[in-house]
Amino acid sequence: MPRNLVELSSLAAVEALRQDSVVVLPTGAIEHHGPHLPLSTDFLVAEESAKGAVELASANGVNAWLLPGLAYTKSDEHHWAPGTVWLSWETLMQTIVEIGESIAQTPCTKLVFYNGHGGNVALLQVACRELRRRFGLQTFLIGGQMPANGGAKSGETESGLGIHGGHVETSVVLHLRPDLVDMSLAVRSVPEHLLDYDYVGFGKPVSFGWVSNDFAASGVIGDPTTATAEFGKAHFENNVTQAAAALAEIARFSPSAPQKRIGFSVS
Amino acid sequence: MPRNLVELSSLAAVEALRQDSVVVLPTGAIEHHGPHLPLSTDFLVAEESAKGAVELASANGVNAWLLPGLAYTKSDEHHWAPGTVWLSWETLMQTIVEIGESIAQTPCTKLVFYNGHGGNVALLQVACRELRRRFGLQTFLIGGQMPANGGAKSGETESGLGIHGGHVETSVVLHLRPDLVDMSLAVRSVPEHLLDYDYVGFGKPVSFGWVSNDFAASGVIGDPTTATAEFGKAHFENNVTQAAAALAEIARFSPSAPQKRIGFSVS
Amino acid sequence: MPRNLVELSSLAAVEALRQDSVVVLPTGAIEHHGPHLPLSTDFLVAEESAKGAVELASANGVNAWLLPGLAYTKSDEHHWAPGTVWLSWETLMQTIVEIGESIAQTPCTKLVFYNGHGGNVALLQVACRELRRRFGLQTFLIGGQMPANGGAKSGETESGLGIHGGHVETSVVLHLRPDLVDMSLAVRSVPEHLLDYDYVGFGKPVSFGWVSNDFAASGVIGDPTTATAEFGKAHFENNVTQAAAALAEIARFSPSAPQKRIGFSVS
Amino acid sequence: MPRNLVELSSLAAVEALRQDSVVVLPTGAIEHHGPHLPLSTDFLVAEESAKGAVELASANGVNAWLLPGLAYTKSDEHHWAPGTVWLSWETLMQTIVEIGESIAQTPCTKLVFYNGHGGNVALLQVACRELRRRFGLQTFLIGGQMPANGGAKSGETESGLGIHGGHVETSVVLHLRPDLVDMSLAVRSVPEHLLDYDYVGFGKPVSFGWVSNDFAASGVIGDPTTATAEFGKAHFENNVTQAAAALAEIARFSPSAPQKRIGFSVS
Amino acid sequence: MPRNLVELSSLAAVEALRQDSVVVLPTGAIEHHGPHLPLSTDFLVAEESAKGAVELASANGVNAWLLPGLAYTKSDEHHWAPGTVWLSWETLMQTIVEIGESIAQTPCTKLVFYNGHGGNVALLQVACRELRRRFGLQTFLIGGQMPANGGAKSGETESGLGIHGGHVETSVVLHLRPDLVDMSLAVRSVPEHLLDYDYVGFGKPVSFGWVSNDFAASGVIGDPTTATAEFGKAHFENNVTQAAAALAEIARFSPSAPQKRIGFSVS
Amino acid sequence: MPRNLVELSSLAAVEALRQDSVVVLPTGAIEHHGPHLPLSTDFLVAEESAKGAVELASANGVNAWLLPGLAYTKSDEHHWAPGTVWLSWETLMQTIVEIGESIAQTPCTKLVFYNGHGGNVALLQVACRELRRRFGLQTFLIGGQMPANGGAKSGETESGLGIHGGHVETSVVLHLRPDLVDMSLAVRSVPEHLLDYDYVGFGKPVSFGWVSNDFAASGVIGDPTTATAEFGKAHFENNVTQAAAALAEIARFSPSAPQKRIGFSVS
Secondary structure (H helix, E strand, C coil), X not given: CCCEHHHCCHHHHHHHCXXXXXXXXEECCECCCCCCCCCCHHHHHHHHHHHHHHHXXXXXXXXXXXXCCEXXXXXXHHCCCCCXXXXXXXXXXXXXXXXXXXXXXXXXXXXXXXXCCHHHHHHHHHHHHHHHXXXXXXXXXXXXXXXXXXXXXXXXXXXXXXXXXCHHHHHHHHHHCHHHCCHHHCEEEECXXXXXXXXXXXXXXXXXXXXXXXXXXXXXXXXXXXXXXXXXXXXXXXXXXXXXXXXXXHHHCCCCCCCCCCEEXXX | CCCEHHHCCHHHHHHHCCCCCEEEEEECCECCCCCCCCCXXXXXXXXXXXXXXXXXXXXXXXXXXXXXXXXXXXXXXXXXXXXXXXXXXXXXXXXXXXXXXXXXXXXXXXXXXXXXXXXXXXXXXXXXXHHHHHHCCEEEEEECCCCCCCCCCCCCCCCCCCCECCHHHHHHHHHHCHHHCCHHHCEEEECHHHHHCCCECCCCCEEECCCHHHCCCCCCEECHHHCCHHHHHHHHHHHHHHHHHHHHHHHHCCCCCCCCCCEEEEC | CCCEHHHCCHHHHHHHCCCCCEEEEEECCECCCCCCCCXXXXXXXXXXXXXXXXXXXXXXXXXXXXXXXXXXXXXXXXXXXXXXECCCHHHHHHHHHHHHHHHCCCCCCEEEEEECCHHHHHHHHHHHHHHHHHHCCEEEEEECCCCCCCCCCCCCCCCXXXXXXXXXXXXXXXXXXXXXXXXXXXXXXXXXXXXXXXXXXXXXXXEECCCHHHCCCXXXXXXXHXXXXXXXXXXHHHHHHHHHHHHHHHHHCCCCCCCCCCEEEEC | CCCEHHHCCHHHHHXXXXXXXXEEEEECCECCCCCCCCCCHHHHHHHHHHHHHHHHHHHCCCCEEECCCECCCCCHHHCCCCCCECCCXXXXXXXXXXXXXXXXXXXXXXXXXXXXXXXXXHHHHHHHHHHXXXXXXXXXXXXXXXXXXXXXXXXXXXXCCCCECCHHHHHHHHHHCHHHCCHHHCEEEECHHHHHCCCECCCCCEEXXXXXXXXXXXXXXXXXXXXXXXXHHHXXXXXXHHHHHHHHHHHHCCCCCCCCCXXXXXX | XXXXXXXXCHHHHHHHCCCCCEEEEEECCECCCCCCCCCCHHHHHHHHHXXXXXXXXXXXXXXXXXXXXXXXXXXXXXXXXXXXXXXXHHXXXXXXXXXXXXXXXXXXXXXXXXXCCHHHHHHHHHHHHHHHHHHCCEEEEEECCCXXXXXXXXXXXXCCCCCECCHHHHXXXXXXXXXXXXXXXXXXXXXXXXXXXXXXXCXXXXXXXXXXXXXXXXXXXECHHHCCHHHHHHHHHHHHHHXXXXXXXXXXXXXXXXXXXXXXXXX | CCCEHHHCCHHHHHHHCCCCCEEEEEECCECCCCCCCCCCHHHHHHHHHXXXXXXXXXXXXXXXXXXXXXXXXXXXXXXXXCCCECCCHHHHHXXXXXXXXXXCCCCCXXXXXXXXXXXXXXXXXXXXXXHHHHHCCEEEEEECCCCXXXXXXXXXXXXXXXXXXXXXXXXXXXXXXXXXXXXXXXXXXXXXXXXXCCCECCCCCEEECCCHHHCCCCCCEECHHHCCHHHHHHHHHHHXXXXXXXXXXHHHCCCCCCCCCCEEXXX
């Protein structure tokens, strides 16, 4: 059964939405992903994952609905590469604030960002709070590649640095749209010098501001050469399963405690 | 042959694009279209029309490419209806300016807005000039329902006032996605009192600022009860044919005259 | 009898304004108009036309009032020519939004933009809706050169392309301020190559983004050499007459239908 | 000889302007001025004063030019009074920045704000520096009522508190446009309790944020009952004379010292 | 007794603040002050002066509280000098508006800017009114160097032009932090050519837009060579005494008159 | 030896800064921290930690410098509690962008945010990239409580939920400023119901938008009753030691690989 909210009329949407409905907005990116992957990689993965999760959750009784995704988001780290089409932080934030304001006019109170692009994570976290404060919406952020938040796990030859166009992402696109991958152009490009640092780095205590050509002109950060459709299929399906379970939890989630349960005590 | 630009890699896009390439951005809307039509009506029509025109033009030798469309645009006239998801003029303008700036980093110099929502027309005209001035892009605006710019022609029972959810628009959705139309809810809602005015009105010398519930709570301005899939098919296909011809003309269009041809003379 | 609203005191303005009052804001431009016309052409025409229409309408019983006009508006298409003094779209929109918000604090509910510059038309249409939605004002846009919306009709030697500094505009200034016109510098500059296109062009199905030096360095788009004060007088007076009639209609205009008259029927 | 810059063509303006030209922008206000004065008081005074000063300076050999004035400015202190039409600080600043940017494209390098509204003074000072830094313009601010910067001197019954609609301002309008003054409604409204304070007050060491109805609902701060056209004439003409002399000085002003004259010495 | 508001808890702050409380925000600058003074000069002086005044006023029974100061403000006139860290007018205004909005959520209604940087004066005056209008706060501006508003009085060798890094400012830093002054690098730099002008200049009828390297590359406008810690001590202590008295007055200040006292009379 | 950059003159700062210099900006918050902790908790901790780390790193040979911290930042999650003084995301981002632009005018290329407030983390990550892209700065983010990024580790009675005003934060303030803590008001407030969720929660795969009174009116999320100055001292000193080591690494950090070392290979 299709779960595209915007395929309903206004009246039908009002009838279909309840306070425990979960509305899901995929957020992708159109950006350089190396010579072997399409510009639409993150948008494709976000939309397909979100669609799968919404349909599975709905089949399990969750009142979940999909919105048309945002293709163009904050890809400023790939601004230097032609074909990247990106929005500034101000514009993307305003876009999300206004979408949230629109959703807040419906009976629905839960909005989920299903994000396929690591460069959006921080901004979406800012947005989640903004929408909570201004419109009273419950807001949630699911990374495109669960459970790693907004990024892909690394392959074995990636030294934990496979975050863009590498083993996992390439595998998933090989599964979803093999016609869009040219493995003959896949090149390993791992910034191994980052391993020399103890504090600064991806997932280390000190984060840092980078653009993707700080590391290499290939636009890849990882090793796509090991990618397979089989791994991609397993990874994608696991993500969908987990995300559907997360949507079910979101449907019953309340940030406020039942009064009796909260842990208050005076010292 | 698929013509989705973002299904190419960055490098492939640079190779594919030439100075006479035509890149097409569909601009739809997610907004109240009456009880019988989906919220996505304008987005659906814009994307399908643009896709058809790009493919036909490409088959005729034009180097035309499709971008992912903008679903959420300036539907402020339907802001009162739940399910409408809309952006302010500032945010939509900034979005388009930044997309244009990204396109201007590629070899392509021609950007076409293929618009399916009348409420975007004026803003897109402002944007066309802004992108021309700031980034040197050639910019063009094709209405979603050629030849009437950004709106649909009226049906016979509409007194020329069928601009939203009426005969033409309903017919086209009946052709494209009959499963999304509920004709049992189609209601004629024609603001015939506007015919009493000579100066003020749609397409009259004095335009006016309106929101859609100025006229009626149905959210319809027109008569959908006469709609048929047959009319919709003919209308849609005619639009695609005309738009493909327009894309071919755009590919060879130059605003500047060949020096010898321009009509200069001193009085 | 003078009809300048701002020549009243605050209290007198509150007493003078009624719900059917019509307040008129001229919007001109300060921009390059070729070597023979003053920078103030559009501002002059907008102010004189609006003044004439307000006075004639008032004489006919309309409660119409004139505001000081906006000289500096969106002349981005002439940005390259020294002497053009122009505002960005953001700044002009904000200006108009704030003027509208101020007017909405008075008893008046009808605000008319009397526009003398084609480059403002699209932005003013966006503004009309913004003011309607945010402040409940009824808003209207009258072109400076009625009935052609925001532009001038073409002269016989202009091939329908006389939109800036050509036959009509030059004639009107010859009528209003002959001391400001130097016909010895009037040059025909018609971008006749635009006639080669079927879809793209002024008033054609596909509009395009242009700046005025796309066509010729003269800053003229049209043929001023045929201009006469006689034609200008007739044209101007006809415009004023028509605009005064439009103001009378605006005074009684309601976007909402009388309940009994609107054309509702269930199919 | 008329000195309206915008009555020249673009080419004539380029020829007329030199590096020592002085371009003058009147800045007025449309705001509540009590029951006896028109809303346009500040705009009227600014435009008439600036016109007089430019013409007198030009007669004395200064290459001075007048621009169309800004009627709508920052009257936020009178926001509560219907008929006040005002811009926010952001919008007025952006307006002035963009006008300055346009002027900086001409041969002229000196831009003078001739201000008739006290509420603009601080913002114009911010703007003067912004234009100097960003566009290299020399910028100057002349108050509408020289020599008191941006305000009027007080009459004898005003205890030094006649800053809005009082003796001086009323007198000047009685001189310029007696038809717009209704002395039968003139009311003395002096916030004498402010005299109780040593530090806080108009022109005292501690300035404070006020809106005009903090003091009285009349919208007057001063005593207009003593106003006369004779005093207004003398005051106005003195202002024009002084301002013309200031324009002459501005024409030869350089912020940078001749190298030999500056007072450098090492201790 | 410490008077730092933010050293209280939220609840304690609510209890401590009353309607006649006075909350003081120091506004400094981080900017070039010549070779002999630290970048932090204005921030240091603002914070120390404000602290002194708040403590003295509190000792005298005023419910006065200090906020953490703003180090980074509008130093655009020193933008050219490395080490200057400055905010644009928009960003500083927004910062102050939002701080004011936060303060307006407490029981306190009086906010004082204690300003140590002349370049902030005009902007803070705009802000004082904005906060008054939007949030109903009473707002006040005390210059860092009372009584001269926002600037320092001149030394004897400064011809009245000692406004930045000169005799007074250097003396005060010699008193507060002698370790931060290098008198061996103190250089007299007085733009004496400004004395040639009658209208244009610091404190003259016509103000002008300047950046500090318009005058000299030293970044000094004044004569620091005569500075002494003794003069600085006397000057600083006098400022603190005066400012404390001003805070006491502010605590009892009301812009509105007691009804019986205001000077109304009909002519 | 003091390491406050702004205590240098402009010239001295230029001499002191090198390409491997590390400039550190503490970012705190002024916000509700429960009844037992001061509003300034995060600002205090950020400033003291950053000062300690800069001094220790400098003693170890790093060219590290401290900037005045930002007291007011993005505390929108505590907006409801009087005494919280907070900036919107737009204003804080603009502030940081402009500070970064100023730093980029010096010889220094490395800017570190030493953050004491969890609510800033996401925004500072957005800012790090923005400054890298626009100004070429190397940017880094150190959490106030190393190694946990931007938050405090939990105490034993906090079930991993001690993120605001709990065991760790209270202990650190007991160490730094015991006079500012009132342990008699310390209350345990742990939202244990969040433990019921598998996906949604602090540090779980799905993050969510929350404001602090979603959980409890106390404004505490954690258990301060177990806090001790001893634990606080150990925790603080460990943080300073780690952060100083991080600063040393930052001084030699390069995002770009030495050409020979990077792991490229063609599959």
